[in-house]
Amino acid sequence: MKLDDILNTDSKAAVSPSINAQSMLLDMRIKGQDQHYEIHIGDNALGQLQTLLKGRRCAIVSDDTVWALHGKTLCQALQLHPEAYEQIENWGQVHNETLCLSPTSNECLTPTSTECLSPTSILCQSSDTNFNKLLSISVLPNGEGSKNLEQLTRLYSDFVRAGLTRRDLVIAFGGGVIGDLAGYAAASWLRGVSFVQIPTSLLAMVDSSIGGKVAIDLPEGKNLVGAFHQPKAVLIHPQFLDTLPVRQLRDGIAEMVKAAMIRDEELLPMILNQFRDLPQNQSKDSPAKHNRSQPTQQISALPEINALLKRALSIKKNVVEADEKETGDRKLLNFGHTLGHAAESRGGYSVLTHGEGVALGMQWITRLSEEKGLSEPGTSAYLESALAQLGFETAPPLDFPALKDWVLRDKKMTESGLEVILIRKPGEGYVYPIASKDVDVFFKVNTPDLI
Known part of the structure; x- marks a missing residue:
């Protein structure tokens, strides 16, 4: 599905028939x-x-x-x-x-x-x-x-x-x-x-x-x-x-976009229809300070909010049930998090919120994977356009040397190298191993611009 199609999709048509909008209970069994x-x-x-x-x-x-x-x-x-x-x-x-x-x-x-x-x-x-x-x-x-x-x-x-x-x-x-x-x-x-x-x-x-x-x-x-x-x-x-303040609300939206990109492309129309009209962030205060500001609308009154929550939760539910201790598919939930966590850590957890870091990380890693032929053409533009519609900033060029120390301490490092999560096409994520000797080559420096 193209992004133009997504933007014009009725949110009700995007609700999976397997999700009962009236159900108040979702069971998870590990x-x-x-x-x-x-x-x-x-x-x-x-x-x-x-x-x-x-x-x-x-x-x-x-x-x-x-x-x-x-x-x-x-x-x-x-x-x-x-x-x-x-x-x-x-x-x-x-x-x-x-x-x-x-x-x-x-x-x-x-x-x-x-x-x-x-x-x-x-x-x-x-x-x-x-x-x-x-x-x-x-x-x-x-x-x-x-x-x-x-x-x-x-x-x-x-x-x-x-x-x-x-x-x-x-x-x-x-x-x-x-x-x-x-x-x-x-x-x-x-x-x-x-x-x-x-x-x-x-x-x-x-x-x-x-x-x-x-x-x-x-x-x-x-x-x-x-x-x-x-x-x-x-x-x-x-x-x-x-x-919930708008900036903090977008933290959750970023995680929902992540879920859509790794497992459920049809979730994206629901996200866009519910949240693309949110106001822009009013300041660049620290995340903690911004959390004390007030929102401008009732999120619980959105027409499909319960169905949207259940659909996003179902993705993580299915992944966790299959791989509780993150030895296989659960790693997909880390899409955007390796570089995103590094950006958060570099800022001392006071510059970027978690969702802002993840949004940057998803854009950076998808640009790289598409350049290397590891993602279908247009995947990066598709993701960045959707994030822009949801109020996220377009990521600047990646300055990997500035983030490298944090990336190498990431929990996704193994004795043989680093495992990153890539998107083959929207809705299809996969684990891609990078040997230790190839980490610098993979995360090539496009420009010295800082984050």
Whole structure:
């Protein structure tokens, strides 16, 4: 299909008949393991918390932006004991204090400033077994800069103070950063505790919340410390998207374009019809600062948003079920990420958002593969035109020497070289190995222009 055809395709005609637009449930079963978890999409998704908890205690991990916007919604869904509600209400707006309720008494403790934890936390516990028990709320600074060892250690400290055990549950309430960080904390705490993903960003909803990859960043590179730890469930409440800034919304759009390019060309018409009229980014502030700006439309009201979420999720679902530990086809989900992660890392995670990095990476790698005859003619122009329609900038010429150090530390490096994901034609991705001695030749320098 040509791009002109895609732009003129009715979004309803692009919905696969295998996707039931009225269904509120998408099941995922991971092959090779005696487990499965469910993905609930829709306005009633948070209602599943009661079934998941079954009276278990929980620790919430969120960020300051998400908690200020949606913390009350989550607390209502949890149906917490009135004691917990009172403590949270008294805590008020997010600030740098810790409020504790003694596990052994009803005495309310106000710690001194030297005892306060950062990230912000509430620690509380109810003696009534008929109510869900909230152990802690850990609120981290918004943005990729929080996905590090320092914030991980602070979560561990909160878990210690809360008395989190293996029978308890961690709730990751936020975007991809919170899902990765809280998921890795859950994977490593007491050698593994259960966790639930409640994604609030489009990127997390369609990509990072499913599949079980959890990680933190190091100064030397993105996601270098991590694990595979599947969530107990993923609860997707589309109304959370209504407060998502446009720049952050495009992070998820980039991941959806990636999914379309590797497995489902017909997904692209749906993406374009839903999102090509978004306003342009208003500034080049750091990603964390920009995340506090407000959107200009209700995303949950878009006519095909639920069908679009399900279609994008189905691509990753099918790939992950076939290859949970990324030894084969799951590598396709890294399309655009090798160079994209390098660009993010080079900017110290403060210049480019993840989606902006992936959009650059997809363009760079597809230009190279088409020049080398590894992609069908026109594939690069097709991709760049679609991204431009969605508000992404056209990538400048690749300056590989500026990114090389990060590329060589990428998790897709093997003892024999680097594996990159290429697009044979739209909807058909494949793994292409590059021998170590040929990396410089493959990523030829077209111009010294910097990113």
